Amino acid sequence: xxxxxxxxxxxxASVGDRVTITCRASQSVSSWLAWYQQKPGKAPKLLIYKxxxxxxxxxxxxxxxxxxxxxxxxxxxxQPDDFATYYCQQYNGYLWTFGQGTKVEIK
Amino acid sequence: xxxxxxxGGGLVQPGESLRLSCAASGFTFSTYAMGWVRQAPxxxxxxxxxxxxxxxxxxxxxxxxGRFTISRxxxxxxxxxxxxxxxxxxxxxxxxxxxxxxxxxxYFDLWGRGTLVTVSS
Numbered sequence: 123x124x125x126x127x128x129x130x131x132x133x134x135a136s137v138g139d140r141v142t143i144t145c146r147a148s149q150s151v152s153s154w155l156a157w158y159q160q161k162p163g164k165a166p167k168l169l170i171y172k173x174x175x176x177x178x179x180x181x182x183x184x185x186x187x188x189x190x191x192x193x194x195x196x197x198x199x200x201q202p203d204d205f206a207t208y209y210c211q212q213y214n215g216y217l218w219t220f221g222q223g224t225k226v227e228i229k
Numbered sequence: 230x231x232x233x234x235x236x237g238g239g240l241v242q243p244g245e246s247l248r249l250s251c252a253a254s255g256f257t258f259s260t261y262a263m264g265w266v267r268q269a270p271x272x273x274x275x276x277x278x279x280x281x282x283x284x285x286x287x288x289x290x291x292x293x294x295g296r297f298t299i300s301r302x303x304x305x306x307x308x309x310x311x312x313x314x315x316x317x318x319x320x321x322x323x324x325x326x327x328x329x330x331x332x333x334x335x336y337f338d339l340w341g342r343g344t345l346v347t348v349s350s
Binding site for chain 1: 264266273274275276279288290291324329330333334335336337338339340341342343
């Protein structure tokens with residue numbers, strides 16, 4: 123099975139900061155990678171698919187990059203609504219795996 | 230409105246069974262693959278199972294294979310998850326989710342609010 127590892131596990135940042143989260147796959151997943159945002163008590167929300175495609179309605183301050191085994195999610199200017207937990211997920215075939223999550227906290 | 234609404238969660242004892250339902254609305258249910266994802270208390274997301282829109286071809290995580298069964302009724306726009314031989318470690322919020330994309334590269338684009346399953350003696 124493909125393992126997904128996110129770093130860091132927790133990130134403390136301030137409003138306006140540029141934030142980068144990394145996701146590494148144990149083997150190549152090409153560009154078949156999605157990013158989700160989850161707030162406490164809520165369902166996850168799709169942000170990015172196919173590594174770099176922005177989901178409709180998601181603010182343009184979110185961007186994704188990478189291919190193969192290394193991927194990044196960048197928030198260009200952190201907003202109060204962005205404090206949440208972020209998960210990457212690979213979908214390279216009929217098995218799906220998530221990273222362990224990165225919690226973005228207020229500094 | 231496009232939405233998914235789960236039901237059927239509850240408190241059960243180890244070894245017991247439960248059936249979860251997910252009612253879909255606002256989209257052509259039968260044309261989309263659907264899945265279940267769970268989240269143990271304070272933990273991350275774990276994919277559980279997937280089913281094609283046609284109802285053929287099922288996929289399961291190793292942790293639930295042989296115990297859980299995914300199914301759907303396209304005439305009722307409803308997805309199901311039968312949970313048998315439940316264990317303490319199956320305690321989680323179970324989310325129903327809709328896939329998007331061309332097989333086999335499906336990813337989740339819509340999630341329900343989840344239903345809590347608690348397994349405890």
